[in-house]
Amino acid sequence: MEGMTTTGTDGRALASLAALLADSTRASFCLALLDGRAWTAGELARTAGVAPSTASDHLTRLVQGGLLVEERQGRHRYVRLAGPAVAQLVEDLAGHAPAPPTPPRGLRAVSAGVALSYARTCYDHLAGRLGVLLHDALLDQGVLDRAGGLALTPVGVGWLAELGVPVEPLRVGRRPLVRDCLDWTERRPHLAGSLGAALCRRFLDLGWTVRGSGRAVRLTPAGRPALAAALGVAPDALAAPASRDTAPARA
Amino acid sequence: MEGMTTTGTDGRALASLAALLADSTRASFCLALLDGRAWTAGELARTAGVAPSTASDHLTRLVQGGLLVEERQGRHRYVRLAGPAVAQLVEDLAGHAPAPPTPPRGLRAVSAGVALSYARTCYDHLAGRLGVLLHDALLDQGVLDRAGGLALTPVGVGWLAELGVPVEPLRVGRRPLVRDCLDWTERRPHLAGSLGAALCRRFLDLGWTVRGSGRAVRLTPAGRPALAAALGVAPDALAAPASRDTAPARA
């Protein structure tokens, strides 16, 4: 009677998982790692503003908890999120957290912020204004449809083939093909799931986009008209914000 | 350079949200509340095995954090999850937590466990073997389709109309129409989303199912053939486990 029969995950297990993210330093690690790349322990320590020894401790716990995986190279310890499932978990949690009243501070921070809000990676797919725009355009084009839940249409399969993205290989594993992911800056959904990741990768392969510093992404001069054509929108609609869209906010 | 520009949710916000679930007592509260009903502070305190004063404290924090909403009636304080979004968050987190190696203890616990694993509510939709069976049958019947992501088909709209469930009212709000929800006991998906909730409610209204003790649900004698017909399966496929399917584990 006392122990109660929860017959499912028990409170302790849930709590210990949540505890991994319940520390601001570890949380900031995970948010940083949401760019999908591998970071070294030192990098994470610096961006979080803690001593290397502290960061090392946290990383050990995150790895042991299964949220991160590590890869050692020489004297470096690279860590990254353990997979899309973990990324989604962090995204969801972050999406429910109250938006910070953080008006960027310095000039440099502002321009960096502008670049990030225009286009960035969210784990392994596109986010920011460009990500939301892609999401909306795919719905307009009939590539996606949300009449009965977000889904790829038969039309969409053809559209993807034309772009050089075969769909079948994307159906492997438990990961959903398409999924909404709430955009932090736009507060509207962009496209995630294995298809979102494949598109992001394909755009990079085609040279339509390139990675900027950190998680920022830029649309190349060649990529703009090409992507506009594929999405059936005017190239102007893809214009980057105020600053030159080729230079990533000159220092 | 030092402060870093996360340009999104900041680590502290994420951490404070996660901290709400990072305590085993609060976590067990949320898991208990996943049945979708409103519990009193005392009930939660007893099932978690803590003093009323402790529970009161925890509830205040959970309400302030926006995870729970309260409703005071006389000398009682009823709390329930703040909404489907919170329920999904807890589910997801619980789904990623390691499965507990908890072989039920006593005789009574075993039969209660059997009833629960057969059919129960998961916030506001059906879970357990019956929930998974429903999910699979809907896919077989062509009501749902996951060719391009889980979605309701045109055929499904008709099927629902026949059952007396109009679809349009379900499209309101941000909540997805259909969604997979990982079943704790079956470790396979069952149907969530506004449609999952509507079906669960409809079955209760039709008298096909009734609520048992706690979050358990039972299929009524009248409901079994009716549901079997609607799903296009043999009534035997819906048979409850070993024990009598009418008595919910006496005393």
Add this chain to the structure above:
DNA sequence: CGCACGTGTCGGCCGGGACCGAACCGTGGC
């Protein structure tokens, strides 16, 4: 070989927070 550097370990400090018991307060029943 020795030095710099990135990382892990240990000890110690300290704050937060989980918990309880006791007293207090309002509700509802007698």
Add this chain to the structure above:
DNA sequence: GCCACGGTTCGGTCCCGGCCGACACGTGCG
């Protein structure tokens, strides 16, 4: 009016865990 009961508030205790500095270890460079 009294009492039982559910809930809350308040001290006080105690432990967990985040943090650092100092030291040890291995890598890679000069």
